Amino acid sequence: MHFILVSGLLGVGKTTVILDMMEALYDKKGYKVVVIENDFGNKGIDGEVMRKFGLEVKDLRGGCICCTLKTGLIDTVRVIQANMDPDVIIVEPSGIADPKIVINAVNDCSGIEIDRLSSVVVVDAERFMKSWKMFERPLQNQLGVADLVLINKMDTVSPQEIEEISSKIRDFGYEGPLLPVQADKGINMEQMMRIFE
DSSP, rough: OEEEEEEHHHHHOOOHHHHHIIIIIIIIIIIOEEEEEESSSSSOOHHHHHHHHTEEEEEEOOTTTTTTTTTHHHHHHHHHHHOOOOEEEEEEEOOTTOOOHHHHHHHTTTTOOOOOOEEEEEEEEHHHHHTTTTHHHHHHHHHOOSSEEEEOOOOGHHHHHHHHHHHHHHHOOOSSSSSEEEETBBBTHHHHHHHOO
C-alpha cells in the first residue's frame, strides 16, 4: 500500500490536488484509493466536496492528527487496510499538523503494511511570500519531510515570483523537487504523478 500525506496551510488547494491525484490513480490506473481527511473543526466541508466526486472519505474530528488523534489515525488506517485493502491511502491533515509526527507514527506502528510512504507539501503561490514568516514553524515542519513541493496557483504570479518562492523554500533546507502547478486546471499535475511512478 502507498501512503501519501498531502500537507499544506489552510487554503493552499490541498483538496484540489487530491482530486487530481484521484483522477490519475483511480480513473487512469485503476487503483483502489481511500482518502482520510482531518479538519480542525466540526464540519468537514472538504469531505463533502470529495464525496460529491464519489470519493471515499473518513473524517477525523476534534483535533489535529499529529496530536490528540494520532492513535485515531493509526486505528483508522488499520481498519481501512483490513476491510478495504486499498492500493493507496491519501491523508489530508489539518494545515497546522506536523507531518513528521504522522509519518513516524505510521512507520513505528505494527499491523500496518506500507510499501511506500510519500509526503507532498502544497504552497499557495499567491500568498506564500506574504505569509511565510507568520507560519514559519509549520512550514519548516512540512518541508522537513517533503518528497515533493507543489507551488499551486502558479497562474496568479509571474515566473520571477515563482523563482523567488522556490528560492525561499530552498532557504528552509528543502532540496527535493519543486513543481509549479495550477491544480484547479490540472496544469503540470501529470508531472506530479510521474514522480510517484
